[in-house]
Amino acid sequence: MKYILPIILLLVGCSREIDSNRNRFSQKELTTDFEILREVLEEAHHGLYMYTNKDEFNFILDSIQNCIIDSMSVTDYYRLIVLSLTDKIQCGHTGIYPPKGIFTKLIPIDVFVVKDDIYINRIYDSIIDLKGIWKLKSINGFDAKSIFKTLREGIPSDGNNNNFKDRIIEVDFPMYFTQLVGEADTFKLQVIDINSDKDTSLFVSAINRDKLNKARSNYPIRRDNKLDFKIIDGLNTAYLKIGSFEGWRLEQQEFNYDKYILNTFDSIQKLGIENLIIDLKWNMGGDTDKGAYLLSFLYDNPFQFYYKVTASSNHYKNLKYTDKDWKWNFDIRHDHKKNEKGEYVAIGMDNVFKPQKEVFKGEVYFLINGCSHSTASSVSALAQYLKIGKLVGESPSGAYSGYNGGNWIGLTLPNTKIYVAIPIRTFHNAIDSSIYKTNYIRPDYLIKYSIEEKIKDSDLELDKALELIRLKKNN
Template identity: 25%
Template sequence: MIRLPALLILLLANIFFVLSLASGQDKGFQPDRVFPVKALQEDLQHLRYKLETTHPDLYQYTSRKNFVIFMDSLHNAIQQPMTERTFYGLITLLNGKIKDGHTMELLSEATRTYHNRNSLFFPFHVFVSGNRLFVQIPCLKDTSLTRGTEIISINNQPVATIVQQLLDRQIRDGNNLQYARWIVSNYFKEYYSFLFGYPTTFILQYKEKDGRIETTAIGALPKDSIQSYKTINDLQSAVSKKGRGIIYEKWPLAHTALLAIKTFDVDLLESLYEQNFDSTIHVIFSTMQHDQVEHLVLDLRDNQGGDFAPGKLLLSYLIKKPVHYLSGSKEALWILPASDCFKGKLYVLINGGSFSNTAIVSAYLQQSQRAVFIGEETGGNRTRISGDAEEYILPNTKIVCYIASHSYQINPSKSDGHGVQPDHIVIPQRGDIIIGRDPAKAFVQEMIKKQGSH
């Protein structure tokens, strides 16, 4: 499997934060304790050793020589004692050198648990476009900063600087920053806090619709309050997740349907959405035959991947000719078209959150010229991908590190560091956020209308 343990931890922390709050007090724990230089250097050396002995493609994007030079520079930067969070901000700069989305670091479990229970966070769900930041969902009682409001600075620090510092330390596949931007958008409050701390008040400079620049003070909130206000202020957040991990909908357009798959992680699908991947997919494709679907829109946006098996099954229902899957790896096999596979026109929606196994599925559909792709470049690489991350805990700070242990070749080409490119680039804009419009869906609907049902 090529799961994403670190981001799943963040996701589940947001969903099940109440369990964390109720699980007890943090007796005497000091999240800002300072570690001596020797302890920090030992942790860095431990991380270096684990990277060099575990990761199969450590020097894919940065040469061994330059990697050694960079590691030495990190070692030399440890000149005085640091807190865990400061040290974390230093070592996460490695992500811009390794460029592997399955190799990552998180603050220690104790520190994250402490802050989830006791600290306050940035009370907005945001959307990152370039180095600009827009409000997507206000998660507080005061909703004067509405959807689409551009935030210019936070606590007197320009947003462009904040976003760039977060991106510099964020995981990504190769030279593609799509996944990094997607993570910063979806987990801004966590990663902002990891790097910049947990202020009780945010002084925000923002731009009004008429271009005027205004300033306001917003109080930080605990995670449970943020989640509650998000549910109140965003109708989609209040919808039950049951049965919503895999969604099949007939569209009003003749012989057209949507199949949206939010994850290929079978455990997450069962626990969060109460769905079994195999049985759900079998039923859906049987239903599609009954509905005489000729145009299928496959929505793989925000699907961070998961297990190999679901991707293989989905491909068998979509391909028209055999596909040689992950040649040369332990997962290698020929995938054959299912007897009742879909033979109509296929349109695939992708974005920066289309990562890992989702990128693999997308890559094979594109290689076989099976689909038209709409949206944004996938966050996951289209040529070579790593996975099977092993967990290591640094001995002193207890920072949690995940390091990929296997690599998989999707096709024989040398990786250019990029994901699957869309045939039609459709990027959400500020206006789309304000009115809740889905421009990629609108684009594909218009495309199908022009083609008719044949």
């Protein structure tokens, strides 16, 4: 079978002008780095061929190697790797990170993404005061459509879930634009007011990460990793926000997750609440047991979260340039056993979770978006599969069948110092995914935002859940 070489690989790798301001490397050094990356990926990444078959993937790898030239800059080499591989691996838990000290000049704007268009959210420049709704046309001559396409190709997601990519663009457009498109001392933005069709050129100076974070601190953040619980008056409804399932993030904010969830459901039972809204928007995942603990208050039968967790091996050879050693390998060998199918199965990851003594019996609505990721996506999938509640929002990151993640190998390429985080496990959700028409998780009530609703900071998912509760109450 013949495969077409990706256009982005041709543009970025084989013909892109070398950035003269970056350190250059010999073809031998870059090829050595790439061969190491390839060896470790092929040995360790359990889901490398989950969405792209092995023959096609090998063709892409060979094509990348053929595009490595002498005196290539680390900037161009990084973009070649990221823009060629990310779209093929299709794994939201695989990260390719640039070496420290490059990509420091960030464009000082945040954006919204609506229907494949980019709109200005904020410009962190005291001189510029935009009023109205401004759609991006170009930055430094790069057309907005090509910028958007490049960012989508370079941001990792499970099964190329575009909702996840678009929400990540909204979270950190400055970083991804600089890493994947280009950096400069000054950025020329061409924007158009969608109401008047007026074109405007804006010039903004680059800022560093510290200054960007300081400027952003004056505004509410989308992902705050917090827990929140409140009663919605007049509807006998409770609202529970779970901003993260990561224990260490919650502990940083002095949240004891298990205690908080236990007290929340104790209050729900005592108050006789009939409807529960669980907000998982912007929840990027975390500890599996925390997701299962939540479901144990909502499902009255024993259940599995994952029916198995598999790894690519139980012994890894290519660890020289990684953060793992023989001790880690020893633990991996004892934590995984080979089954009759030849799979390396993680021991103790197929636990059966028991329901709580008192399980909530009312209506449950899960609010989700593209950044309901990892454990949060599995919670969403299981909630729908087990008929615990309805999903309101857009398709979360992840699939009914599961995702790659868990134990990572951290690889630092010896010459360029590019860092690659490689997940060695695949988490198989305890779901019969064959009953669904698509592998990506489909909400029961799909929510799409207009740019006007984004600018108003509307919460359409919550509005829809409340609408459904009111309709039920009035019928």
